Amino acid sequence: MSTVRPRGSAADTGSDFARLTQRITEAGLLQRRPGYYTVRLGLVTGLLAAGWTTFVVLGDTWWQLAVAAVMAVLFGQVALVAHDLAHRQVFRRRRPSEIWGRLFGNLGIGMSYGWWMNKHTRHHANPNHEELDPDVAPDILVWSTEQARNSSGLARLIGGHQALLFFPLLTLEGFNLHVSSVRALRSPYMKNRLLEGSLLLLHLAAYLSALFLVLPPGKAVAFLALHQCLFGVYLGCTFAPNHKGMPTFTGDERPDFLRRQVLTSRNVHGGRLTDLMLGGLNYQIEHHLFPAMPTPHLRRAQVVVRAYCAEIGVPYHETGLLQSYREALAHMHRVGEPIRRQRRAT
Known part of the structure; x- marks a missing residue:
């Protein structure tokens, strides 16, 4: 999809978000939901503990692969809780958000909260900006035809057929998350390296000890592979619909905050099950406009935001879950054309 151009002057568009914020505030949608998060954090913690208890009780059996699949979903739910904690949806203050974020992230699933x-x-500051958003930086995949033309190494090798390879590559995302978390410990931006590293090490030691003490080596490796692969697929399927295939920016292209967030985001409609499995990220437009808004308010906020965007003439994109994947994959195939064309020429 081609890049989009800013609309309106800063003075004109700057007030659009202020008026929307006023409506959202008057509706009470920015208020904290301590009861909801007490129940949610308690349920996720309890289910994770129940999953590991089931693993120990079952012992040496190939039925553990079913446990691995369930645990992949539970790890994904823990990641979504860590996401809400990082955005201060749960606690207004930074310190309790960091404490609980590291407990759920670093210790719970081996993901560095700081990284x-x-x-x-x-990403939130500049969604889909090719130079500023790390989520669309050309690494293994390319996200624009310009990135495809300039690609090299693994990105060039994969880029021409990246749409076909996207879901298989997601099986590596769980492993990539752990590796990136450890590598980030050396980064200058990382705070509390000792704490972050200690919690990551404790998670790894407990995880591997549990697997190889309860299961023989072959089954332990099978559990680890299936668990981490499905965890990566679940995370990827949760985040892929949000921005992939939506307009991108380059250089000095930087519209006002409201348009920057709305134009680059895609909502996914569905029922309560969709809300649960995607952790509220299916309301990506509302989440990007109001990152600290508690998850249970996003559904109500959608009605306000969608109507307001229609009122001021800002495109608001929403689709079903399967269609969101089709759009993302179609975009990935389209931007890989320069690589395919060059290969045909040679």
Whole structure:
């Protein structure tokens, strides 16, 4: 999809978000939901503990692969809780958000809270900006035809057929999350390296000890592979619909905050099950406009935001879950054309 151009002057568009914020505030949608998060954090913690208890009780059996699949979903739910904590949806203050974020992230699933916070903050500030958003930086995949033309190494090798390879590559995302978390410990932006590293090490030691003490080596490796692969696929399927295939920016292209967030985001409609499995990220437009808004308010906020965007003439994109994947994959195939064309020429 081609890049989009800013609309309106800063003075004109700057007030659009202020008026929307006033409506959202008057509706009470920015208020904290301590009861909801007490129940949610308690349920996720309890289910994770129940999953590991089931693993120990079952012992040496190939039925553990079913446990691995369930645990992949539970790890994904823990990651979504860590996401909400990082955005201060749960606690207004930074310190309790960091404490619980590291407990759920570093200790719970082996994901560095500090690494993810740095990466995700940059994404929120400049979504789909090819030079500023780390989520669309050309690495293994390319996200624009210009990136495809300039690609090299693994990105060039994969880029021509990246749409076909996207879901298989997601099986590596769980492993990549752990590796990136450890590598980030050496980064200058990382705070509390000792704490972050200690919690990551404790998670790894407990995880591997549990697997190889309860299961023989072959089954332990099978459990680890299936668990981490499905965890990566679940995370990828949760985040892929949000921005992939939506307009991108380059250089000095930087519309006002409201348009920057709305134009680059895609909502996914569905029922309560969709809300649960995607952790509220299916309301990506509302989440990007109001990152600290508690998850249970996003559904109500959608009605306000969608109507307001229609009122001021800002495109608001929403689709079903399967269609969101089709759009993302179609975009990935389209931007890989320069690589395919060059290969045909040679």
